[in-house]
Amino acid sequence: TQLLEQSPQFLSIQEGENLTVYCNSSSVFSSLQWYRQEPGEGPVLLVTVVTGGEVKKLKRLTFQFGDARKDSSLHITAAQPGDTGLYLCAGTASGGSYIPTFGRGTSLIVHP
Amino acid sequence: SQTIHQWPATLVQPVGSPLSLECTVEGTSNPNLYWYRQAAGRGLQLLFYSVGIGQISSEVPQNLSASRPQDRQFILSSKKLLLSDSGFYLCAWSVTGGNTEAFFGQGTRLTVV
Numbered sequence: 001t002q003l004l005e006q007s008p009q010f011l012s013i014q015e016g017e018n019l020t021v022y023c024n025s026s027s028v029f030s031s032l033q034w035y036r037q038e039p040g041e042g043p044v045l046l047v048t049v050v051t052g053g054e055v056k057k058l059k060r061l062t063f064q065f066g067d068a069r070k071d072s073s074l075h076i077t078a079a080q081p082g083d084t085g086l087y088l089c090a091g092t093a094s095g096g097s098y099i100p101t102f103g104r105g106t107s108l109i110v111h112p
Numbered sequence: 113s114q115t116i117h118q119w120p121a122t123l124v125q126p127v128g129s130p131l132s133l134e135c136t137v138e139g140t141s142n143p144n145l146y147w148y149r150q151a152a153g154r155g156l157q158l159l160f161y162s163v164g165i166g167q168i169s170s171e172v173p174q175n176l177s178a179s180r181p182q183d184r185q186f187i188l189s190s191k192k193l194l195l196s197d198s199g200f201y202l203c204a205w206s207v208t209g210g211n212t213e214a215f216f217g218q219g220t221r222l223t224v225v
Contacts, residue, residue: 033213042118042202042216043156088155092212098144100212104155 003027004089004103012109016078021106023089024071032072032091033100034063043088069094079110114139118203118217125224131176131190133220135203138184143205145186146214147178150200162186163208198224 005024013019023032031050035043047056049065049072056063060083062075076083090102118135125131137143144163148156158171160178168178175194179187186203203217 031212040200040219040221042204042219043214045213045215048213086154090212090214098206098209098212099146099158099161100206100214102148102156 003093003101004091006087006089006103006106008106009104010107012111013079015080015110015112017110018075018077019079019108020073020075021087021108022071022073023103025091025093026070027093028069029091030069030094032065032069032089034072034074035088035090037086037088037105038084043086076108079108081110081112084108084110114205114215116203116205116215116217118220120220121218122221123223125193125222127195127224128192131188131193131197131222133188133201133203133222135186135188135217136184137186137205140184140205140207142183142208144208145180146204146206147186147188148202148204150202150219156202160188193224195224198222 007022031048033048034046036046037043047063052067052069054065060077064073086105086107088102088105090100115138146161147159149159150156160170162168162180165180165183176190201220204214206212206214
């Protein structure tokens, strides 16, 4: 059983479209991270959210942490081909070990 | 600033040969260190983690082992590679007692033939 469930698994869209990917769990998380990974490279940290209801923006990317700290979403506005990659969420459950648990990721392709 | 180096970037090894992948971190002390394996561009499977020199915890029993001979050095090894050991291996570090933000190396693409 995956602690963090990400959806959708795959997403193929045209440049300029908006999209949202989700990261859900039945557990409460003390913090949650989002990463982007390009083929053949290691994941790169995008953001960390720690407070329930928190919203963070990184240019055209908007990250939200659920009020109950069990879920998170990543919204991309006007997607560009450079946004193509694997988006991974990760975190540690409250009261659990400090070791980050990763979701299986959402593979995004943005076509020009 | 902190940096992490992982090498080699790609490796092709015959079945039954040994393996040694090395990872070093600069600019921080006493980091938590991790080895992950990733299959087919999907999620990360934690293989080993370490909270200090000589302290190794294994998450998945398999044909691999890890060692931490120095504070900022983490090594992934195998005595005899199997075909199933092929994959993309990632080293990462995080701050001890922090919010578990992980910082990754560039990865090693291992192909066992």
